[in-house]
Amino acid sequence: MDENKGKVKSLSKAIDLLDILSASRRALSLSELSERAGYPKSTTHALASTLRDRGLLRQLQNGDYALGMRLFEYGSAVSRGFDISELSRPYLESLSSLTGANSVISLLDGESAVSFDYAVSSSGVQILPEIGVKLPLHCTSQGKLMLAYLPQSRAQSVFRRQSMRPFTRHTIIDRGHLQQQLEDIRQKGYAVEDGEYKVGLRSVSAPVFDANGDLKYALTTIGFFRKVSADDFVNAVRVTVDQAGMLSNALGFSSDK
Template identity: 30%
Template sequence: MSVKSAVRVLQIFELLMGHPQGLNIKEIATALGFPQSSTFHLVKTLHEYGYLSLTDLKKYKLGPKLIQLGTRSMESMDLYRDARVPLERLAELVKETVFMAVLLGNEMVYVAKVDTNRSVRTSAQIGSRKPMYCTGLGKVMLAYLPENKRDEILSRTPLNPITENTITDRQELESCLSRYRAQGYAIDNEENEEGLYCIAAPVFDAAGEVIAAVSVAGPKERMKKRHDYIVFHVKNTAKMISKKMGYLS
């Protein structure tokens, strides 16, 4: 027998997953058909405990506590467990920073990071979230998502410029995604952080659906010199992890 307040909390989380910019209390209550007074108390409690955060526009969105819980959950999942060794081997081969990310709502969240003695400083950390359109990891997942899911994410995501190289034109982005799907990998050419170049490949589950992505990131000049070498090993690592997840290519 379900508990009404617990069910409502879960419904609030699921609603806000699809609204990364946040919703105010009235909007939450209206969308879910809850009384505004009880919605107020639930949301205030979740905010107090860090499960929701409040924006400058007085809108509530998923909070940092959920990211921590999600990261801990990933550590116990087959994906994280089966990917750990291949990711470490990839880092040893390319001598650059290796990442893995999964889709969370309309964004991507980093679930693994392997540093090397040549790793560069980056804002990307385990548990941190990024928009899909400006990272190699996000773009390669977008490229392999079903068209309706990709359209849904992009329609809800403003293509704001993060750097001078960020792709902000929807048509140009769609063209890039088609090319990435055809070649089996995506790149981030200083689109999220200046000076950082990233090569990413998709990870699939037993049903053939993209569930994650693996990337190598490093200084642009150094990455470009070994572009083909890194592409080969990123794609190979992603295939190894996909095979462990039951995917038969």
């Protein structure tokens, strides 16, 4: 069977133009579009004009073409259609399988971190994640990660209102020390909790970004790791960061943007 049968070549060419403009990160002239696409100017002009009329492209005063607002509307509609629990399930399960510990996904709710889904490892001591419970920001890896990636104005507002309550003898209760940790988290790209919320528990959280590059969720590995310098925890850090990156990509995030 001819695999090209039924395909609309003009539609494919139009999508090529959208791909070219998306990759260019700037408006392009008709000549530039034609050259990069490898299509005659007449063909490129016809395609671009049709896309412009439908709002998929816009034409600037100098005649150059740029992506249109309808694409943003389509992207927003796709984002609204995501069921994050369904989308994140394979990554949670893969994370638990690769680390031998539990995995959790959380979001920021006001001034707390709230976990809404998890996967339990089949090996080791079982820990029941606190789903739907408001977790403190200053002493959980999820919370510290969210504080670190908040827009500066909001972060300062939330930071000032944190109670800094000690949950264990390892809980950071000095704001200056916590501020230093947040700066370190931004540099490393992940947050670690070392028995600060519950004695014996250690966790690592990595950021999950949306298509706009904003932190949307925290992906976490949590378990009774012996210490944060141990090989199994170091592996958990690497795998958690990797899985969070793949989930970010599934949400439309691109580090090239």
